[in-house]
Amino acid sequence: MGTGTGFNAGLLAALLGQDAVTTLDLAPSLTTQAQRNLKTAGYAPTVIEADAAAGWPPGAPYDRILATFSVDSFPDAWRGQVRPEGLIVTPWYSDWTAYGMLSLAVAADGAAQGRFHPQGSYMTMRTHHPAAQTPAAPGGAARHLGSGTAARASTPPFRTCLSPWAVSGDPDTEFHLGLTVPNTSYDWDTTGEHAPIRFALYSADGSVAAVDYDGQQAHEFTVTQTGRRRLGDETEAAYARWERFGRPGVERHGLTITPDSTHRVWIDDPKQRLHAIQQPAPARDRPRQRWVTLRDTHNFRRERPGLHGIRPRVVAAIEDGRPYSPTARDAGRPAQSAVCNPRADTKVGRWPRPRCPL
Structure with missing residues (x-):
C-alpha cells in the first residue's frame, strides 16, 4: 500500500518473485514513474492506480499487507483481503504524534490483534485521513486565549504540577497520550503578547487548554481552558495513568479490532484495556x-x-x-x-x- 518510487515493491519482488507482489498508489504520476523504475531494475510486479483504503480485491487473499503510510484506524477492506493468520503491518499516527509501527495478525472471523513497536513514523494516508481533525490555525486559536480568558473560559483556571514539557517531546509519552486523549493536538506559540511561551492543547470541536510560561514557574502551572472538552483535565488524567503503569513504552501497547470493526487499545494484555479519557466541561459551581x-x-x-x-x-x-x-x-x-x-x-x-x- 503506497507505491511511491517502487523501491519497496522491487525489494519484495526480488525476495518473493514479482508474481507475488501487488502495489497500489492513488497518484497516477507515482504509479507511472514506479513502473519505469521497476522495469529499469528488471522487475514487473503488479502496479495498480487505486485507493489504498479499498485494497485490491482481484488479488486477494493476501498473506501480508504492508502500508508505507501511517493510519489511525484500519479500513475494513484490509482485514477482509488478508487470509487467516496473515499480517497487516503499518506505521501508526494520532493527532498528538506520528510514531510507532503496528503488526496485526488477522483471524478467520475477521478480527485482528497485535502489538505496537517503536519508530516507523511516516506520512498519513491521503484518502483515509479525516477531513478536519484539528483547527486549521492552531497557533491562532492558542493566541486568542489571551488576557481576560478566565471570564470567557467554560471552567475556572486551575493549577497543576504537570509541566507542559512533560507531555511533549518524548515519543513514548506522546504515543500514549495520543491513544488516550483522542482527537487532540498540541502547539507551542512564542509570538503572543501575553506570555513569552504558550503551550496549547486543541481539538477539532474548538476546545482549547493553554499554559502561559513566563520563565518563573518551576513546579506549578496555571491552566486555562475553554470549549466543550476539558483538555487540560484529560491530559493530566492520562499522564497520571501512564505513570501508574510504570511509564510504558510503545512496545507495551497493543490493539485489537473486533469483527464489527471496534478498535480496542490495551496495555500488556488484551484484557487490560485503555479507555479514552474524555471529560465534558462541568458546572461552574463544582x-x-x-x-x-x-x-x-x-x-x-x-x-x-x-x-x-x-x-x-x-x-x-x-x-x-x-x-x-x-x-x-x-x-x-x-x-x-x-x-x-x-x-x-x-x-x-x-x-x-x-x-x-x-
Whole structure:
C-alpha cells in the first residue's frame, strides 16, 4: 500500500518473485514513474492506480499487507483481503504524534490483534485521513486565549504540577497520550503578547487548554481552558495513568479490532484495556478539591515532578477544607501517584477530583 518510487515493491519482488507482489498508489504520476523504475531494475510486479483504503480485491487473499503510510484506524477492506493468520503491518499516527509501527495478525472471523513497536513514523494516508481533525490555525486559536480568558473560559483556571514539557517531546509519552486523549493536538506559540511561551492543547470541536510560561514557574502551572472538552483535565488524567503503569513504552501497547470493526487499545494484555479519557466541561459551581499524600503520621508532603520513586502509604483527600481519609481496610495499602496529585484512580480506591494543594 503506497507505491511511491517502487523501491519497496522491487525489494519484495526480488525476495518473493514479482508474481507475488501487488502495489497500489492513488497518484497516477507515482504509479507511472514506479513502473519505469521497476522495469529499469528488471522487475514487473503488479502496479495498480487505486485507493489504498479499498485494497485490491482481484488479488486477494493476501498473506501480508504492508502500508508505507501511517493510519489511525484500519479500513475494513484490509482485514477482509488478508487470509487467516496473515499480517497487516503499518506505521501508526494520532493527532498528538506520528510514531510507532503496528503488526496485526488477522483471524478467520475477521478480527485482528497485535502489538505496537517503536519508530516507523511516516506520512498519513491521503484518502483515509479525516477531513478536519484539528483547527486549521492552531497557533491562532492558542493566541486568542489571551488576557481576560478566565471570564470567557467554560471552567475556572486551575493549577497543576504537570509541566507542559512533560507531555511533549518524548515519543513514548506522546504515543500514549495520543491513544488516550483522542482527537487532540498540541502547539507551542512564542509570538503572543501575553506570555513569552504558550503551550496549547486543541481539538477539532474548538476546545482549547493553554499554559502561559513566563520563565518563573518551576513546579506549578496555571491552566486555562475553554470549549466543550476539558483538555487540560484529560491530559493530566492520562499522564497520571501512564505513570501508574510504570511509564510504558510503545512496545507495551497493543490493539485489537473486533469483527464489527471496534478498535480496542490495551496495555500488556488484551484484557487490560485503555479507555479514552474524555471529560465534558462541568458546572461552574463544582466544589474545589485538593489532595495531599501522607508520607508518615506527622508530615504531609507533595510529590514533585521527577520524584517518580515515591510510593506514599496513604492518600488523603481534602474537600472544602474538610479531610477525607481512607477506610481502615484501605489504610496502609500503597498508592501510586505520578504527577503532583493523582488524577482519580489510585490503589486505595477511586477518589473525587484531585488538584495540587493550594
